[in-house]
Amino acid sequence: MENFIISDILSKPYESGEKTNFQIPLLAPYVTETEEKYLQECIRSGWITSAGKFIELFEQKLKDFTHSPYVVAVSSGTAALHLALRAVGVEKDTLAILPNISFVASVNAVHYCDAEPIFVDINSATWQLDENLLLNFLENECFYTKEQTFHKATLKRISALVLVHNLGNLGNISAIQEICERFNIPLVEDAAEALGAFYKGRHAGTFGKVGILSFNGNKIVTTGGGGAVLTKDEHISKKVRHWANQAKISAEEYYHDEVGYNYRLPNPLAAIGVAQMEKIHFLLEKKKLTRDFYADILRGKAIWQETLADSQPNYWLFTALFENSHLIAQKLKENSIQTRKLWYPLNRLPMHQNCLYVQKNDFSWKVYEKSLSLPSSVGLQIQDLEKIAKVLEEGLDEKI
Numbered sequence: 018m019e020n021f022i023i024s025d026i027l028s029k030p031y032e033s034g035e036k037t038n039f040q041i042p043l044l045a046p047y048v049t050e051t052e053e054k055y056l057q058e059c060i061r062s063g064w065i066t067s068a069g070k071f072i073e074l075f076e077q078k079l080k081d082f083t084h085s086p087y088v089v090a091v092s093s094g095t096a097a098l099h100l101a102l103r104a105v106g107v108e109k110d111t112l113a114i115l116p117n118i119s120f121v122a123s124v125n126a127v128h129y130c131d132a133e134p135i136f137v138d139i140n141s142a143t144w145q146l147d148e149n150l151l152l153n154f155l156e157n158e159c160f161y162t163k164e165q166t167f168h169k170a171t172l173k174r175i176s177a178l179v180l181v182h183n184l185g186n187l188g189n190i191s192a193i194q195e196i197c198e199r200f201n202i203p204l205v206e207d208a209a210e211a212l213g214a215f216y217k218g219r220h221a222g223t224f225g226k227v228g229i230l231s232f233n234g235n236k237i238v239t240t241g242g243g244g245a246v247l248t249k250d251e252h253i254s255k256k257v258r259h260w261a262n263q264a265k266i267s268a269e270e271y272y273h274d275e276v277g278y279n280y281r282l283p284n285p286l287a288a289i290g291v292a293q294m295e296k297i298h299f300l301l302e303k304k305k306l307t308r309d310f311y312a313d314i315l316r317g318k319a320i321w322q323e324t325l326a327d328s329q330p331n332y333w334l335f336t337a338l339f340e341n342s343h344l345i346a347q348k349l350k351e352n353s354i355q356t357r358k359l360w361y362p363l364n365r366l367p368m369h370q371n372c373l374y375v376q377k378n379d380f381s382w383k384v385y386e387k388s389l390s391l392p393s394s395v396g397l398q399i400q401d402l403e404k405i406a407k408v409l410e411e412g413l414d415e416k417i
């Protein structure tokens with residue numbers, strides 16, 4: 018593992034950053050010489066496509082870190098989720114349940130399977146799917162047989178619960194697992210944001226039948242673009258690998274026994290992933306230190322996502338609720354500091370006009386409106402943080 022000294026890093030300039038018009042971007046990848054070295058190795062060896070040693074190495078590193086028995090690296094988190102949903106039987110004329118706050122990829126994968134989403138409102142404190150609303154819905158608006166659960170009004174089967182770990186934090190997983198078992202609903206964890214997050218000491222994405230990770234540019238670990246499927250079921254891991262490779266039966270012949278996809282992760286991207294995984298502990302530690310800094314300067318002035326006692330978040334994207342979030346965002350923007358709100362509630366997107374939304378208080382909207390994600394790059398220097406702190410204080414003082 019590379020050795021990092023936090024104070025060194027804090028005083029170092031960005032090693033890299035996505036090109037934005039902002040002096041301080043929201044979330045830039047953190048890349049060092051190791052990524053360059055491994056990429057160079059790929060190029061010099063000629064292994065730059067979908068085979069090569071880094072793919073297996075990357076999968077092994079993910080297995081070691083998450084303790085998932087099987088890991089299949091693929092081309093994106095969205096692709097991983099598509100495969101995961103197909104593997105548990107999400108299909109046409111079925112319903113998949115998911116939280117109303119998530120990145121749109123979670124629900125897009127449901128649409129790829131021709132299934133329909135049902136959105137459940139979030140808990141106002143944890144911003145995760147509210148398990149009480151879920152239970153109430155299943156008990157009152159569904160009926161269940163020994164093996165399956167059906168929605169009374171449409172007679173459609175509930176084919177999966179897509180549990181998103183919003184912002185790399187985890188809700189009440191034990192309660193959710195119990196509900197899924199009782200109603201025979203396959204649990205699929207969208208742990209795209211949750212690499213390095215744990216619940217009762219177990220890694221996110223290893224509780225359900227299948228879990229997925231993303232290595233998109235802004236995630237804790239990036240390969241530029243990529244994802245992985247996690248499962249303890251060998252059969253599922255084989256199916257997923259097969260589908261990701263156009264369902265090709267053998268290396269010698271172009272014979273395919275099912276409809277497949279081109280969802281493989283190229284070797285150079287896996288090489289970047291290996292370099293990133295070698296510094297995962299540093300990446301996580303730096304996130305935590307930076308989050309502590311924000312917590313200090315915002316004490317009593319903003320509301321953070323609640324962390325349950327059993328949950329250890331990875332502090333992927335520092336997001337808080339402010340009474341005057343618009344004003345603060347504006348102030349930060351004027352100072353070339355990029356921020357963003359949370360994802361727009363899924364029930365309010367035009368393609369979901371006719372979808373069911375299970376809610377009592379529409380906390381999704383309330384949380385969304387006040388939310389502000391603050392710069393969360395691992396490469397943030399102390400002078401960046403001080404600049405952000407100063408502007409934040411000014412913005413908070415102007416509160417009416």
Ligand SMILES: *Cc1c(COP(=O)(O)O)cnc(C)c1O
Pocket residue numbers: 093094095096119120122123181207209210231232233242243244
């Ligand atoms: C990033 C993300 C995805 C999609 O991952 P990609 O690698 O960008 O396809 C899916 N779900 C959630 C919750 C995400 O944050």
